[in-house]
Amino acid sequence: MAESSAKRSIIEPRTLKGFRDHLPADALAREWVLDVARRVYRGYGFAPIDTPALEYLEVLTGKGSEETDKQLYRFTDHGGREVGMRFDLTVPFARFAAAHVARLGLPFKRYHMASVWRGENTQRGRYREFVQCDFDTIGTTSGVADLETLLVVHDLFVALGVESFTIHVNDRRLLAGLLDELGLAARQTVVLRSLDKLAKAGREVVAAELAAQGVAAGAAERLLAMAALEGPPRELLAEAGSLAGGSAVAAEGLGSLAAVVEGVEAAGVPAGRLVVDCGIARGLDYYTGIVFETLLDELPSLGSVCSGGRYDNLAGLYTRQSLPGVGGSLGLDRLLAGLEELGRLPDRETPAEVFLVFFDESRLADYLRIAAAMRSAGLAVEFYPEPKKVGTQLKLASKRGHPLAVVIGPDEFASGTAQLKEMASGTSTTLVWQGDADRLAAVVRERITKLPSVER
């Protein structure tokens, strides 16, 4: 038997290219961001939904671009059905809304936080499995839903403790109106796609692209001037108005932007958090009204960590009922990369604030009673399962990042005391608990809340 097990070949425990394991430190950070997002979304009345990871292929390929179709994980299932794994949360939501709108009632606000899969080129540091956190309001064209969308984004970053971020907002109708006036309406998609590159690629590259598309020099000039407009809302709106020309479409865009700016102010968002940025078009044709991106001021090169906008019709592929809406999507992986770069992610591998050392084997029942009291007091407690050397246990507590270790050995039990060791500083203090586990738990809890490292 020993022989056969020694000879048995081992399967290499590898993951697929573009896929990752999330170890505790990483998974804790992810759960924290998802919790914060959920709390904020819920605060505005968005309700959770979920949809299957697998859908009929025709549902997924109906809307997607050629690029997403190519990246789709697709196969034939046991029943001979052509199926695919969802590549975003918008297409499943469109299908969901079409199927359930009568039961849901309108307006309807949902959030959906789930994994999506794309067989992308992984060269650019992209993953083939990643999490999206979408929220949308459908069934209303009210500007109140637009401004609430921006309030959600604002509250989300405040709740995440990000102090300096800026929401860049525009309305697609400004550029659309100008394109109309310039006689370029038919080429809107390609032109907007070029203008969208302005911040990254620079004016010369975009000007050359526009020229190659046959846009006259004067028209390109006006488009580039418009796309370069960025700044404090009230000032910018006047300037944008004069540049956009007098079309009714542009006027609608200006009106919606002005209402959003006013509403955001009324709701108490500090000045400076929102800028009007006429260069934002967002690649997709999908958007028809306001569009926005969110940048971390300290890491502008990271790109937008939360984007979205208003659209005219969510689910036209699946129902004849028109479902206008507005929404946004938080890019979890990109945001976490940013927060890590800024040193904003705590370095802990454990959710437990307290590490309870298993010191005196004969006192197991007491340790269990103490751990239970601390948990009743709302603390998360790691109780080491074996009465090993205290040094061995504390070494693990330190590696894992437990903020506080509680050491109670025979002497401490005899004197009704406990050693509290702050793992970051290494300082120990003695506390008196006289065998009263609830009292011990209360003091430990008090101490924990004062430690700087325990924010979440």
Next chain:
Amino acid sequence: MAESSAKRSIIEPRTLKGFRDHLPADALAREWVLDVARRVYRGYGFAPIDTPALEYLEVLTGKGSEETDKQLYRFTDHGGREVGMRFDLTVPFARFAAAHVARLGLPFKRYHMASVWRGENTQRGRYREFVQCDFDTIGTTSGVADLETLLVVHDLFVALGVESFTIHVNDRRLLAGLLDELGLAARQTVVLRSLDKLAKAGREVVAAELAAQGVAAGAAERLLAMAALEGPPRELLAEAGSLAGGSAVAAEGLGSLAAVVEGVEAAGVPAGRLVVDCGIARGLDYYTGIVFETLLDELPSLGSVCSGGRYDNLAGLYTRQSLPGVGGSLGLDRLLAGLEELGRLPDRETPAEVFLVFFDESRLADYLRIAAAMRSAGLAVEFYPEPKKVGTQLKLASKRGHPLAVVIGPDEFASGTAQLKEMASGTSTTLVWQGDADRLAAVVRERITKLPSVER
């Protein structure tokens, strides 16, 4: 244009057989259970991890039974790799542990709550996509980890508000020792599989199966007597000891059970929550020590909603390092079905406690200020986005299950009052806030906490 859109064919917004959309009421209940489980798991120091939905096929098929292999969703990916979707969280955890054990350190405690996929026969009300919530401690053979596992299960159901549940615990070594003594060790797997059916199929069916397996009548008698033992731990342990015979293996099993029973008591678990049940074997060969199942007393026919046990070696397929462990798995879908049947799931389609009616269009800025103040006070607030008729808005508030509606029209603004309408009872009260949004928020919050319907 109108013509082409009218003629465009519509894709039917259907889901695959065995897959489901989760609408808000359902999704809220699921998030609630997952939140509670996460809080309890974390309270014991279990840390979150995640693994990819897709794995190399060889990783998944290495361990699985013929049945799971057949149910596996598998295909060839863009890079020509044979891949499969995970069908449980145990195999990915084994692969994960083998890959990362050096970095993680031992003992290591993790929870993992995620979807798994099985192309099962859906006739029996089974789904092809469902969520598992696993927690395991690996790298220790200590009985403390065993009893902590049962404490987690206990705390979990208490936290879920389930008042009457029973954890049935056994140790596989009791039956294994008896089988040894009866000379049936080689047939352990099939015999245990038969005995596992005792509660459901009855004594006669199992006796016939054992006879068909060539188990002598006297031996079958002893096995059946042992498997029928169930009751209060201390009484049962003595009886089990005399039935199990004198083998060293059985003695180990008895010792571990006795330690678990004692520890659970010491940690404050009320008598009656834990019974020793010598009939529990759990189908898998995998388990080698304690095994347990959890039944809702009011719904025994539902079957176990949380099961697990101790195993000798988690990851033998992927590493030569021996990783003993113990853990459990909460069956989210089955538990939710049970809670629903017992009427324990609130009937709400929204997370927002407050529905703020949009009454007077000219007061938008005030409504935004009020909603912001209520959110700052920790309330979730749905603000209706359009100034429609109050009746229309309240109808939606009632359908969705918002506990409280706040109505402030021109008269109320003029007099500094607000109408608070409890949606369940229909009673309205007038409150005075004098334009102070924070004061309004504080009163509404106070009122909300007193409503019986708002437990979570």
